[in-house]
Amino acid sequence: MTINCKGQLIDLSLPKVMGILNITPNSFFDGGRYSNEGEIIAKVEKMLAEGATFIDLGAYSSKPSAEFVSEEEELNRIVPVVQLLVKHFPDILLSIDTFRSKVASACIENGAAIINDIAAGNLDEKMMEVIAQYQVPYIMMHMRGTPQTMQSLTEYDDMVKEMMFYFSEKIAQARSLRINDLIVDPGFGFAKTIEQNFEVMQKLELFHNLELPLLVGISRKSMIHKSLGISADEALNGTTFLNAVALIKGAQILRVHDVKEAVECVKLFEKLNA
Structure with missing residues (x-):
């Protein structure tokens, strides 16, 4: 299983x-750092x-009840950082965490390689058209509502079944636009209670x-620090x-704040399956 990032084929048979x-002042863990x-x-x-392997750059906090950030402000925050990183690290594979097509387009034009959309196109109907135009890998996450409303939208009849239907529709839409490289993100913490997050992990x-x-x-x-009665810093x-x-359940990409520890996880997982 591979994805094409700026002409480079990334093999995901070995997890990455x-x-x-986060370059936001209010991210739940590293805001303002x-x-x-x-x-x-x-x-x-x-x-x-x-x-x-990838760096995921975000300028709009998607934590529950996050404050609204205008498109202009998001662009002003993120584009200079994309330019800075591409200049200093010419081979960098930058993922852009945004749900706005104009932000996605501007970042791709300046050297970004992947778009990571928490709304899978639901918050900007032009997003998939932009992905199709530039043919970059597209991470589609499961979420209901917006960051401001998602935690009030946690009622499901059969959550995983509904998530599978959601992704099936999104995949069909993307394929109809001839988008080649798609990645699925179940969206832990987005329109899900702590118990529901663990159900998703159990059925991953x-x-x-x-x-x-x-x-x-x-x-x-x-789902980690509240379950353990600790802070995010201790998680x-x-x-x-x-x-x-x-x-163990087959994830191909781990999105993390702490790279060293995650890479060690992957290395030990490789040894286990050698």
Whole structure:
């Protein structure tokens, strides 16, 4: 299973790690930590040295009840950072965490390689057209509503069945536009209670029926720290455990704040399956 990133075929038969870089002042874990060029470059250099294949760059916090950020503000935040990182790391594979087609387009034009859309096109009807135009890999996440409303939309008759139907529709829409490289993200923490998040993890292997690469992003999320009665800062051990579970259940990409520990997980998983 491969994806084409800027002409480079990335083999996902060996799981890969995607490091998170939030340039938002209000992200749930690392908001405001990377606010100048030196800090941003140092953080990315560290993640790449630790073994990250992708860097996921976001300028709009999608935590529950996150404040609204205008399109203009998101563009002003993110495009200069894309330019900065592509200049300093010419071979970088940048994923852009956005649900807006104009932001996606601007970032791709400046060297981004992947679009990571929490809404799978539901919040911008032009998003898939942009993906089709540029033919970049497209991460489609499951979510209901918006970041501001999603936690009030957790009622399901059969959650995993409804998620599979959601993805089937999205895949059909993408294929109709001849989008080649699709990645599925179940959306841990998005329109799901803590108990529902664990149900998705328990049934994660079912998503392989979609026959697409599977991305798991549970890094330091509330399903971990609230379950353990600790803070997000203390949730690395729990994150590592659930990343290992995700790998055993077939995840091909781990999206994480802590690259070194996730890469170690992947290496030990390889040894287990050698």
